Amino acid sequence: MSQDVFLLGLISAVWAALALAYALVPMLNMPGSALIWGSGAGLFLGLALWVRRG
Amino acid sequence: MTPNTHSSLSLSLAALAPGDRRLIRSLFIAALAALALGLLLGLWVALARAGWARPDLPETGYRLLTLHGVAVFFDWLTLAQAGLLLVLAAQERKAPLSLAWMGWAGLVVMLVAFVLHLLGTLGGNPLLYDGSPELVADARQGALLFYLGYGALALGLVLLALPGLATLVKARKAGSGSWTALGFGAFAWAGLLLVSAIALANTFLPAILWAVGLGGMPADHATLWHLLFHNMHYLPLLGTMLAWYLLLPELTGARSIFGSGFSKLVFCLYLVFVPPTSLYHMFLEPGLDPMVLVLGSLLSLFIGVPTIAAFLVVMTSLEAHGRARGARGGLGWLKSLDWSQTATHALAAAVINLALGGVLAFVLIQEKLAGLLSDTFFVPGYFHFMTLGVVTLSLLTVAERIAPALGGRGGSVAWARYLPWLITLGLFLFGVAGVVAGSQGMPRRVLDASYEGLAPTSWILLSWIIGIGALLMALGLGLMVARIGAAYLGFGPKALATEQPQAVPEELALKQGAWGASLAVALLLTLITAATWGAFALMRSLPVIAIGGAGH
Amino acid sequence: MTQALDPGRSLPTRRGFVAAASLGILGLYGVWAALGASGKSGKDESDGHAGHGGEPETASSSGGHGGHGASVGGPSTDDFRRLTEDFSKRWKQQDGSVRPGYVPEPVRSEPDPHAGHDMHAQPVQPQASHAGHAGHDPHAGHDMQAMQALAPNAHAGHEVAPLGNADGGNEVYLMAYQWGFEPSWLKLEAGKTYRFRMMAVDASHGASIQMGSGSLITRLRQGVLTEREITFTDKGSHLLYCTVFCGAFHDRMTARIDVV
Structure with a gap:
C-alpha cells in the first residue's frame, strides 16, 4: 500500500472512530457530529479506494 | 512578450486546455466580485457600529451583516478555493483537467446560490448567516430561499471539487504512482471540501424541509451550524498552507527540505485533528457535560500541531535556502527575498497575521474563558486576522500570480507592495480594539453597541477604532481586488517575463542553522501563554463569582 | 530515522525536531493547569469566573443533562x-x-x-x-x-x-x-x-x-x-x-x- 492510500485510509479510520464516539458515548451525544464525520469517514475510504484503483 | 515563461506554475497552466484556463479565470473573477461586495458590506457594518452610518430600519443593518458574511465567507472563499484546487491539480497533472464541465456547472450553481442568498436575505425576517429557524418560525417561507442558497452551495461545492479530484487521480496514475506533497495535500483538501458539502446538507436540508412544511422545526440547528462552520473555517486554512507550498518555489526557488512524505503526514494530521476540535464552538451551550468542556479544550490544542509543523516546514526550508545562497546574519535570509514582488509582501504580512490570529485563537479555545469571550467582539477581532489577513491575502496572491498565465495582465506596480501592509495595519487596529472590546464584553452581531448610553463609554471609543481599522482594511483590500480584478479583465500593465529562482542543492540547505522559524514558534508560544494568563487575570479580577451554566 | 541521525543535517532541519517543536503547543495544557483551569469543570468552577477563592454559599449547579439544546427535566x-x-x-x-x-x-x-x-x-x-x-x-x-x-x-x-x-x-x-x-x-x-x-x-x-x-x-x-x-x-x-x-x-x- 502506498503512503498516499495509507494516509487517506488513516483519515477515514480516525474519523470513523470519532463518529462512533459521537454516536455512542452518552457524554458527547452529538448525532449531528456522528453523521458528518461518519459520512466523511466513508467518503475518505471511497477516495482511498479510488486512488488505489487509479 | 511571454509572461513568466520559466515559471513551473505558468508551464503547468499553459498545458491546460484553453477552456480550462477560462474556467479558472472565471472562477477567480466571480470570487473577486464576491469579495468586493463582501468588503463593502463589511465596511458599512463596521461604520454602523461606530455610529458613522445608520440604517433607516434596524433590519436593514442585520441583512447587510448577513450578506457580508455570506459573500465573503461562503462565496469568495469557496470560489477562490475552487480556483486554487484546479491550479494545484494543473500543477500536478501538467495536462488538461478532467471533468472540467463540472467546474462550469459548479460555477453556475454558485451564482444561483448567491442569488438565492441575496433574495432570502433581503426578504422575510432578518436572519444572520446561521439562518436560525426559530427566528422565522412565523415566516418560514421567507427563509426558504435563504436555506435553498445553502443547499445550492452544497451542490456547488461537490461540482467544484470533483474536477480537481479526478485530475489529481489521473495525475498520480500518469506519474510515478504517487503524488508530490502538494498533490496529496490538494487531494485530501478536496476531500474536506466534499465533507463541507455534507455538513451543509446536514445543516440545511432539515431547515429546507421544515420551510416547505415537510418536517418539524430543526431542533438541533445551532449545533449543526457549529459543525458546519467549524469545517468551513478550517478548510481555507489548509488551502492557505497549500497556497504557500505552491508559491514559495515560484517566488524563491525554495522547496521543502523535509521530504514529501513528511509534508504528506502533516497534511494528513491536519485532517485527522479537524473533527475533534469542533467542541470548542459549543462551550457556551447550556447542557454540555463538564467533561466535554475539558476534552474540547484539550483536543483543540492538537490542531496546532500540524499547523505549526507546516509553518516550520515552509519557513525553515525558506531560511535554509536563503542561507545556502549566502545570506548572513540573523535576518539576512529575509532580506535576501525578492521584495520587489507584491507577493513577497503579501505572504510576509500573512505570516505576521497568522501569528497574531494564532495567539488569540489559543485563548479562545480555553473553555473557562468562554464565559468571558465567546459571543463578544473578541471573536471577529480574532478571526479577521485569519480569514482576511492570512487566507484572503494568500488566495489573492495566488490569483495575482496566475493572472498572466490565464490570459490576463498582471504587471507589477510599485504601490501594490504597500497594500498588504495597509491591510495589516487596518487589521491590527480592528483586531486589537475588537479584542479589547470583546474582553470587556462588547457583543458581536449588534449594530449599536452603545445600548442607548448604558454600555461602558470605552465601547464607543473602541468601536471608532474598529471603524478606522475597517476603513484602512477596506481601502487596502479594495485596491488590491481592483488591481487583480482589472488584470483578469485584461486591464493594467503587461506582465514581464520572470525567471523562477533556482533551487540550491538540498544537501547544502540541510547544513544551515535555520533557527528563525523555530525561534518564531518559541516566541509565539510565549505570547500565547502571556495572552492566556492575561485573560485569566482579567476574568478573576471581575467582581463576580459564577458557577454553572448547565441547561436542563 | 536515518535522517534524524544524519550528521549532515542541522538540528532545525531535522524532522524529529520539527515534530517535537510542533508538539510544544500541547504544553499550553501545562499553562492551563498552572492557572487552575485544567480540571474537570462543573462542580467548583465551571466557567472560571469563580476565581476569587471563595466558595459559594449554596450548592453548586447541576451538571449537564440530556442533549444539547434539549429541554429535559426543566419547566416548559x-x-x-x-x-x-x-x-x-x-x-x-x-x-x-x-x-x-x-x-x-x-x-x-x-x-x-x-x-x-x-x-x-x-x-x-x-x-x-x-x-x-x-x-x-x-x-x-x-x-x-x-x-x-x-x-x-x-x-x-x-x-x-x-x-x-x-x-x-x-x-x-x-x-x-x-x-x-x-x-x-x-x-x-x-x-x-x-x-x-x-x-x-x-x-x-x-x-x-x-x-x-x-x-x-x-x-x-x-x-x-x-x-x-x-x-x-x-x-x-x-x-x-x-x-x-x-x-x-x-x-x-x-x-x-x-x-x-
Missing part, C-alpha cells in the same frame, strides 16, 4: 413564564425594582398596573433608562404576549409548582424574550450567592452581565432552563444585555442589575 416555557411572574410579583419593590429576599419593604399585593402591556412602551421608573425602546418595536405583539403571561392570574388554573417560600430570596428567575428581560431591574445584595434560573422563551438569547473591565457571558437556548450561581462581590450597577442575535431589536434588549 409557559411554566417558566409563570414562575418568573410569581418571582417578580413576590419581590417587587415600590421603586419598581425586583429585590429577592428583601424583607423590610412590603411586597405589593395589588396587581401591577402595567401588567399586560409592553413594558418598554409603558416604562415605570427603572425602565426609564430604556425609554428609547418605546415606539421602536413593530412586533409589540411578542412583548404583549410575553407580558400577558406575566400578568397576575393570566394562567389561573394551571398547576405550576410555586416558588419555594423558604429560599430566602436566593433564587432569581430571569426570562429573556424578544426583546427584553423580565424582571428588567434587579436589585441584588453584594456577597450573597444567588441561583439564577434563566430561560429564553421565544428564541435563543443571551443574558450577559457587563462588569466593568469584563463581562459574564451566558447563552440561553429557547426552552432550556439554564442555571448559574452568581455572587456579586462589589456594589455597583450593571448592564444586562443580550449577546445572541435574536432579531431586529436585538441591540435594544437590556435590563439592569444593581448590586447593593
